[in-house]
Structure formats: structure tokens, C-alpha cells
Amino acid sequence: MQQRTDTPGADRAMVQAERVTKTFGRGADGVTALDDVSVTIRENEFFTLLGPSGCGKTTLLRLIAGFELPSAGRILLDGAEIGHLPPYRRPVNTVFQNYALFPHMTVAQNIAFGLEMQGKPTAEIGGTVARMLDLVKMERLADRRTDQLSGGQQQRVALARALAPHPKVLLLDEPLSALDLKLRKEMQIELKRLQNETGITFVFVTHDQEEALTMSDRIAVMATGEILQVGTPKDIYNHPARRFVADFIGDINILDVDLDKIDEGRGVVRLPGGATASAALPEAEMRPGAVSVAIRPENVLLTGPEDGARTATGEIERVVYFGSAHNVHIRLDDGPPIVARAPHAPGGAGDRAGVILPDEHLQVLVD
Amino acid sequence: MAEAQSTLVDARRAAEVRERRARWLLLAPALLTIGIFGLFPLTITLIYSFLSPGTYGGVTWEFSTDAYVQFLFERDIFDGTLEFSSTYLQIYGRSIGLAFVATVGALIIGFPTAYFIASKPPEQRNVWLFLITLPFWTNLLIRTYAVLLIIRDEGIINLGLINAGLIDRPISILYTDTAVFIGLIYSYLPFMVLPLYASLEKLDFRLVEAAYDLYATRFQVLRRIIVPAAKPGIVAGSILVFIPGLGAYITPTLLGGGKELMIGNLIALQFGSSRNWPFGSAAALILMAVVMVALLIYVRNASREGGNHG
Ligand SMILES: Nc1ncnc2c1ncn2[C@@H]1O[C@H](COP(=O)(O)OP(=O)(O)OP(=O)(O)O)[C@@H](O)[C@H]1O
Ligand SMILES: [Mg+2]
Numbered sequence: 001m002q003q004r005t006d007t008p009g010a011d012r013a014m015v016q017a018e019r020v021t022k023t024f025g026r027g028a029d030g031v032t033a034l035d036d037v038s039v040t041i042r043e044n045e046f047f048t049l050l051g052p053s054g055c056g057k058t059t060l061l062r063l064i065a066g067f068e069l070p071s072a073g074r075i076l077l078d079g080a081e082i083g084h085l086p087p088y089r090r091p092v093n094t095v096f097q098n099y100a101l102f103p104h105m106t107v108a109q110n111i112a113f114g115l116e117m118q119g120k121p122t123a124e125i126g127g128t129v130a131r132m133l134d135l136v137k138m139e140r141l142a143d144r145r146t147d148q149l150s151g152g153q154q155q156r157v158a159l160a161r162a163l164a165p166h167p168k169v170l171l172l173d174e175p176l177s178a179l180d181l182k183l184r185k186e187m188q189i190e191l192k193r194l195q196n197e198t199g200i201t202f203v204f205v206t207h208d209q210e211e212a213l214t215m216s217d218r219i220a221v222m223a224t225g226e227i228l229q230v231g232t233p234k235d236i237y238n239h240p241a242r243r244f245v246a247d248f249i250g251d252i253n254i255l256d257v258d259l260d261k262i263d264e265g266r267g268v269v270r271l272p273g274g275a276t277a278s279a280a281l282p283e284a285e286m287r288p289g290a291v292s293v294a295i296r297p298e299n300v301l302l303t304g305p306e307d308g309a310r311t312a313t314g315e316i317e318r319v320v321y322f323g324s325a326h327n328v329h330i331r332l333d334d335g336p337p338i339v340a341r342a343p344h345a346p347g348g349a350g351d352r353a354g355v356i357l358p359d360e361h362l363q364v365l366v367d
Numbered sequence: 368m369a370e371a372q373s374t375l376v377d378a379r380r381a382a383e384v385r386e387r388r389a390r391w392l393l394l395a396p397a398l399l400t401i402g403i404f405g406l407f408p409l410t411i412t413l414i415y416s417f418l419s420p421g422t423y424g425g426v427t428w429e430f431s432t433d434a435y436v437q438f439l440f441e442r443d444i445f446d447g448t449l450e451f452s453s454t455y456l457q458i459y460g461r462s463i464g465l466a467f468v469a470t471v472g473a474l475i476i477g478f479p480t481a482y483f484i485a486s487k488p489p490e491q492r493n494v495w496l497f498l499i500t501l502p503f504w505t506n507l508l509i510r511t512y513a514v515l516l517i518i519r520d521e522g523i524i525n526l527g528l529i530n531a532g533l534i535d536r537p538i539s540i541l542y543t544d545t546a547v548f549i550g551l552i553y554s555y556l557p558f559m560v561l562p563l564y565a566s567l568e569k570l571d572f573r574l575v576e577a578a579y580d581l582y583a584t585r586f587q588v589l590r591r592i593i594v595p596a597a598k599p600g601i602v603a604g605s606i607l608v609f610i611p612g613l614g615a616y617i618t619p620t621l622l623g624g625g626k627e628l629m630i631g632n633l634i635a636l637q638f639g640s641s642r643n644w645p646f647g648s649a650a651a652l653i654l655m656a657v658v659m660v661a662l663l664i665y666v667r668n669a670s671r672e673g674g675n676h677g
Contacts, residue, residue, distance in 0.1 A: 067576055087579040100577040104595045113591075114581035165582065 013079070014201045015041040015064055015169055018310045020073035024232040033059040035225040036073070041169075041203060042218075043156045046195050051222030052248070053293040057205045060169045060222075064203065066090045078168055088117070093162035095172040099154045102148040107157050108133065108142040114165040132160040135194065152183045159194065169201045176211065188215055210247045213237060221245045238296075241282035243365045246294040251327075253300065253338050259291045259364065269293055271357055272334040273312025279362035294334050294366045297327060299361035300340035312356040314338070319345045330355060414650035434649035455626065455633070455650070459657065462630040465544060465619075466612035469551035473559040473608045476552065481563035481600070482593070485570065492568075499560050507554060511621045514550050515541060518622075525630045542624035550618040551608075558607035566600030567593070602669045610658055630654050 005047035022034040033056045041047045049057045062068045062081075063075060066087035075083040082090050093114065101110050111132050115125045138265045141149065146157060155175060162170055172191075176184045192215055195202045205247045206212050212219050213233040220230045221244075228242045240246035246254060257269045267286060279293050305313045314332035326345045330353055331337050339353060346353050416434050418426040436442075441452035484495040486496070502510055515538030516522055518540040525537035541547050570593065578588045594601070616631035625632055 065580060067579075087576070088582045090583055092580075094577070094580045096573060096577060098573060100571070100573040102577070102592065113578070113583075117578075117582035117584075117587055161581070187385060 006216075012043045013040045014043040014045070014077070015203065016074075016076040017060065018061070018071045018074040018076070020060075020063060020075060022056075022063060022068060023071045032225055037225070037227050038073075039220055039227055039230060041201060044199055046192065046202045046204065046215060046217045048206060048212045048216035048219045049222055050206055050209060050219050050248075052207055054224075055222040056225045057207075057222060058173055061094070061173050061203065061205055064169070065092055065094050066172055069345050087157055091165075091167050092169045092171060093165060093167040095158045095162045095170065095175045097173045097175065097177065099158040101157055101161070102314070103145070103147055106143050106145055107138060107149070108147060110157055111160045113163050114161065118165055128141055128164055132164045135163070135197070136190075137158045151179055152187065155179065155187060156190075159191075161286075163194065163198060163200065166198070167200060169203060170195075171344075172202060172204045174205050174207070176206070177208075191215065210357070213249070221248060223248075238361070239280055239282075239363050240294060241366060243292055243294075243367050246363070246365055251297050251339065253295050253297065254292050254294050254365065255336055255338070257291060257293050259286065259288045261288055262286065267291070269362070269364070270310060272332045272336055275310045277313070277357060277362055278359045279364045281364050282366050284366045286364065286366075292367070294363045294365055295357050295361050297339040297341040298325075299358060300330060300338060301356040301358060302340050302346050303356055304346075305352040305354045307354050307356070310356050312338075312357070313352065313354045316345075316347055316349055316351045316353050318349050328353070383632060386475065388516075405498075408578050410650055412648045416645050416652055417616050418645050420643045420645050422642070423497060424638075424644060426644050431645070433585045434643075434645040437646055438649060458628050458633050459653075461627065462613055463657070463661075465551065465614075465629065466549055466609050469548055469555070470559075470605050470609045470614045472548065472552045473556050474605065476555055477559035477563055477604060478597070478601075481560050481597075485558075485567040496561075496564065499531060499557050502553075503557065507617055508621075510554065511550055511617055514553055515621055518546055518549065541622065542626060544623070544627075546622040547619050547629070550622040551612045554615075554618060555608040555612055558611070559604035562603035563597055563600040570596045598669065602666065605665070606662060609661075613658060614654060 017037055017039050019083065020037045020347075021032065024031045024033055024123070037056075037060065049340065051057055059068065063070055063083075064077075066082070066085055066089075070083050073083075074081055077090065077092065102113065105113070108129050113130045114126050115128055121311045124125060129142075130139075131140075133142055136159055138153065138156050141153065146154060155178075158175070170208055175191075176187050179187060187196045188211060191204075193204070204215065213236075216233055218230060218232055219236050220227045221236060221242075222228065223244050229236060229240065229245045231239070236245065237249060240249065240252070243254065246252045255272065257271060260268045260270060260276065262268070262281065263278070265281065267281045269277055269279050269291070271277050303311055312332050312334070317329045317331050317337065320327040320329070325341050325343055328342060328345055329337060331342065332355075340355055397398070415426050417430055418434065419429040419433065420432045420517050421427050436449065438455050439451060440449040441454075442449055480499070484492055485500070487495060500559075518524055520539055520541065521538040522541075524540070525534075528534045529537065540549070551614060574586055574592055574596070578592045583591060615629065619625070619629040619632055623629065634647050634650050634654070637643045637650060
């Protein structure tokens, strides 16, 4: 296996979707699964498509694999348009959600299948299959039939089978969703290792935000046939651009505030409690008026009720302990509830408390 | 304590006995039918095949292996010496050949048909299956006559071709092996399509996608994924067409004109005008043996191949 190299070419585009639309059916009962989607996936990247059920993740993957043809738009692989090619002419392989292992073949025969179809010489196939078995730690089960394997083992075979022809891009459609939690965590690490060792671009589909955050180099958050935001896990987590993204990923407080003006690329907003703050703006154009700002519970600072001008005060409604910290639910005097996460609770239900919302963690959202 | 345990054991044993009895009771009708209408006639046939023919049909109770000897040898009328004769072997050979070709033909026609039906949305499949079984609604004899009318020299095929100016003289199909072949395929095609459909319907289409994804072309997908998945259907369908095809009587009689005998005609002849019941019985039993051996070889091969790669 070639080692992953972080050469200057690492930012090269591997998969590009340009204004891709996919409609199923025609006329009144047509379903638009993807609506004018553009995205660029870079070489060697672990790229995740994240979104709720029915948002079009599988459809985008199937368009890249060639199982569906785009209704409009172009799909490029490594700079060449592939939108019209059948799946067997695209150097792209898929790990299917249900694995889709060939039931009448052994583990080794499954892994060899793609290489055989490519017409590789027998000796080379044998060598590659052995390396793949080693890579996914399945050497001992090479001659097993696939219906005699556990879920995790089937998963590994499916991975090995898709990696064996060394595709330019590996597509994975919720490959871990059928596994139990422990196995799932193991396979997450395993997948990252495989991606590092093979240097292949991974496009990974999940609706599990935690999985997406821990594994990905970059994430595209999707909803109802659109890509809402693309960014690193940190970007997406700390600076969600859209209300949907903020809501979908992690716990977050969303407050309705007034945007007074825009000053040096940041928004000056009036917070509950009367203080003004400077919040990060999304890329979209904003105008002064009513907006939403978001802040993560762990970024909300708890203080005493009379701790200065920047403090908003309120009453503690309840405290929820969950092992590593407390979630303190506070109803601010001006109305909105807010959650702060802290190692220690400042008091119990009914006590007064104050919160400070630091500028650097405030993010203005687009609806 | 010990007592309680022993009553528990007794109760369990009683339940077992009851269950076994229920199982036999459920099986009884089938066993009875097979016994009366299967084994009993078969035994009679076996006994008759070792007796001597009666002058006006029937048998005389005199042990003889002549029926089997006659199958391979001809007795000289004058000095009674035996001489090898392949007359009957040829009839068997021809029949097996025709039945085999008809089976392959039915498979070639039936496979795409079954695949077509299996790839239709579920609510449409029943309509297609109904259409496939439609010929069964008419008696085989009538259906065979219909084929006869279509393929005879003055039939619509020949008239159509002549009127279209493609041929001057009718192509004679009727009373040839081709006619028998057409008749056999037509009669037994549903027996091929139904089991093929049953196994193709279970095919997980995602496997086909997975194969496409792994660089398999359409033909390779067919050969490596779809055919192996359809193997049980291919085996069952081939058996269901080959066996009745081998013993077919009506089709070769009407469409083959009885010019060249097939096994079915040969056997019928022995019980009819030839008045040689023992030989008829022996011919029937030999047919059965041939079928059984062929089946054994076929099924074993098919399952071995299935284990290896297909
Ligand atoms: N073959 C099809 N025919 C008609 N509609 C389809 C087809 N495939 C997908 N759709 C529709 O397109 C939309 C997107 O489906 P898609 O399978 O891409 O969602 P998804 O994001 O993968 O969801 P999930 O997380 O549930 O797998 C859905 O509304 C779905 O009903
Ligand atoms: Mg999906």
C-alpha cells in the first residue's frame, strides 16, 4: 500500500459535483432528491455527507458511483467528466450499507472479484487478495462462505473487496449503522487507519453527527436535497452557518437577538440582559434586524448574579448531571431559556445565577 | 423431588409420542396415494417385465428375462441365436437427444422471460405469471393440434411466408424432429419459467449493483452473479422439462407423425398392437432407470459446481 503523502497536491480536487440535480419520477409526483448541488471533494480526504434521513445522501453517492444518472449538472472525477459512464467504467468502488457480499463465493473470492473483472493476472490477484486480507485482519477466514460471518467480519470483507482494485474514490453508505456501539467505535478507528494506509479518497455517508465529527477531514451537512455547509468538523461545530446545521450538530443554544450593525466583519448584537456583543457572521450577506445567534452550552460562562455589565441574569430551572459535567438550565429574566455546561453546578433549582456569552463563541445564523 | 422429575420425564415422553403420531397422520394421505397409485403399479410393471407375453396381450405366468434381452439383442427366427441390435437403443438415444435439446431450448427462452417477470414491480408480476400459465387452461391435446395447424404446410407460417414472397414452396416442418422440438418446448416452457422465476425473484438486486461497481460488464454480471443465483431454478426447471419430455407421447405422435418412434410411442405400441406387455414393462423400467441415473449425475454435478464457484 502506498503511504499517504501530504504533498502540495493534497488539495487537488478528486470528485466535483457541479450544479447537480436529480429528480426521480416525472411531473407532479416527481421527487427532487438533489437540488442544484455543488461540492468539491479533495484528494486523500475523508469526506463525510451528514444529514437526516431522506436528505439525498445516498442519491449523491449513487450518482458518483454511476448507479444513477444526473438529471442536470456534471460530475467530475479527477478532472474528467464521468456523469455518463456506467459503474463498471468508473474507478470508484462502493461499500454498501447491507454489504452486498456475494453469497455463493468465499471471502477470498469476494475480494478477488473486482480484480478478476479488471482482468488482472492471476498471480497479481493472489498477492493483492492476501494483502487485503491482512489489511482487514481476515486472513484466517479467507475460505469461509460469507453467510457464516458476523456483522463486523462481513463489514471488513466488504471493505477489502472495495479497496482491492485500489479505486480513486471509495464510497461508503452508512457502513457502520448495522453494528453495535462497541464494534462501531472499533470500526471507526479501523476505517481511519485504512484511509491513512491506502491514501484513497473516502466519501462517507452517515446521519450520526458524532461519527461525522470524529472521523472526517471535512463534512458536508445536507438537508432536503441541498448542501447547507461544508467545512472541517471544528468549523461546522464552532461556526455553524445555518440554523439547521447548528441544530443538527451537538447541543446548542439559539437566541433571537437584534443585529444592530456590521462592524469590521462582525455583527454587533444586543444580547438578553442588555449587553452588546460582537458575534461571528456567516458567509451570506446579512442586514441589520432580527437574527439568531448560537452558542454551545460548554461556551456559556456561569457567574454570580451580580457580576458586571456583560452578565445576563436569570433563575436556575433544573440541573442535569451526566457523568462528566452538569447541564444547568437557566431561564433568563428577559425570557429565553439557556443551557450552560459546567463541571460544578452553581446552585439548585430556584437559585439565581448569571451567564456571560463570550464574543468569540457567538455565531450569527442564517435561517 | 425425584418423583416430580420422573413425572416430568413421562410427560415429555408422552408429548413426543403424540407429536410423532400427529406427524404420521399428516403424512398418511400422501403416503397412501403414493403407495396405491405409485408403488403398486410399479411393482406390477416390474413383475410383468419378467413374465412371458400372452398371445392376445396380457401375460402368461412364466418367468422369462426375454423382455430385457430383447432390448439389446435380436433373436434369429430360424436358429434362435442372439445378435446385437441397436434398434431400441437408437430410439432411446433419439428421445434423450430430443428431450435434451428441448430442455436447453426451454432454458434459453425461459431464462430471459423469468428475468423479465422478476424485474417487474411486484404488483405486475402476478399478471405476467398468469399469462405464462394460461396455456395450461387448455388440454394438451388441443394445444398440440393448434401447433400442428400453425406449422403444417398450409398453416399460417407457411402461408404468411409465401404471401410475403419470401419462399415459393412451403417449408415442411410438420412430421419432423423440428416439429416435435417446437411442440415439446411449447408444452413444457411454463415448467421452466416458474422455477426460474422463483429463484430469480429472490435475487438481491443490490448484488448486481455491487458486481457492476466492481467492474463487471453486463455479460459478466449475468454469468457470475445472476446465473449462480438462479441455479436452483435452472436445476428444477431442467428436470421438470427433461423428464416429461423424454416420455412424451402426444407431442411426438401428433407432430412427429409417429414416423420415427420415441420412447413414449414405443411403450404404447407394446401394450397396443405389438401385444408384448413384458417388453413394454421392461422398456418403461429402463426409461425410469435412465432418468434416475441422469438425474443423479446432473444434480450431483450442479451442486458441486455450486459449491466451487457457480
Ligand atoms: N429510486 C427512487 N425513486 C424515487 N424516489 C427516490 C428514489 N431514491 C431516492 N428517492 C427519494 O429521494 C430522496 C432522497 O433519498 P436518499 O436515499 O438519497 O436519502 P438519504 O439521505 O440517503 O436517506 P437515508 O438516511 O434514509 O438513507 C428521498 O425523498 C427518497 O424518497
Ligand atoms: Mg441513504
